[in-house]
């Protein structure tokens with residue numbers, strides 16, 4: 001028998017417990033979105049943020065009964081700042097998820113904190129192969145650099161491009177892409193006659209373009225990170241290289257949808273391979289582009305926005321699977337092997353590497369309805385980072 005006094009005590013206790021779980025259920029799940037929002041890579045940060053916000057706008061800010069709260073921070077494209085911000089977000093704001101990361105050094109700066117605190121880190125922009133190995137809690141929603149060259153490396157030798165000079169940004173994703181392209185293109189029968197590397201910060205492409213022109217290749221293969229393509233293409237035409245018959249090819253980072261309309265006719269005919277084009281001809285993508293433009297007047301979504309949008313999908317769907325639990329192990333387990341239809345096409349997260357698996361499209365810049373677009377004409381399906389599959393075999 002329970003006496004009245006004990007019963008009252010029990011009721012009070014039960015009430016307190018209920019209030020406590022109620023408060024827990026209502027406590028928002030915080031996502032720290034760390035992006036370059038000042039400095040030369042501001043457009044990358046803006047695109048990723050716009051993609052992430054669009055997803056939240058379309059899907060609501062409550063998942064598995066819990067509210068989501070986005071905390072957006074500017075890293076200024078500085079690795080040390082990224083690390084400090086991630087630390088503060090974890091220790092002070094008690095975030096459950098780290099996301100964003102527009103460039104490789106920024107993603108790698110936060111990775112040890114994700115590993116230590118067992119916090120999922122959704123890499124939406126940075127593309128170097130090794131990024132996913134920085135923490136067992138990283139999943140990538142954007143792209144893996146070595147996968148991007150697959151289409152163009154096979155297309156080029158079949159289209160009278162037998163000799164190529166490569167020109168890449170001199171940092172990790174550029175080195176990844178130089179290596180991947182050279183391997184794939186050589187295997188397909190092409191020859192790389194010179195490899196040029198241009199500094200990442202404030203690049204002046206002129207002397208490199210001079211050297212590339214002197215080598216008289218059939219084409220110049222280029223990787224520059226999102227945003228830098230416009231300077232390169234302008235300098236290419238200013239130096240008259242477009243008149244010499246040397247073609248410009250590369251990964252689609254050069255002809256990114258955000259800058260293409262501002263470049264003008266210089267970009268017409270450039271062939272690249274990549275995973276996203278605003279002109280991807282699916283009903284889902286048409287609706288996505290229209291919604292993005294409506295929510296962000298004057299902007300057109302590029303591949304960085306796609307990484308932000310699908311990164312949010314990864315977060316939402318994994319939280320649904322864990323029923324709102326934010327435990328890092330449970331969340332990353334839920335992400336492994338997840339597959340879905342994205343505006344870019346079918347995509348999935350490799351269960352072993354936590355990296356994205358996606359179609360790579362070969363595209364040509366064309367004028368469509370008064371705008372410049374990367375018009376897709378060939379598809380390489382379900383491409384994994386080839387450098388990872390090679391080592392895993």
Ligand code: PHB
Nearest residue numbers: 103104126127225226253
């Ligand atoms: C990177 O730093 O990993 C990166 C950034 C922008 C790109 C591609 C790769 O377009």
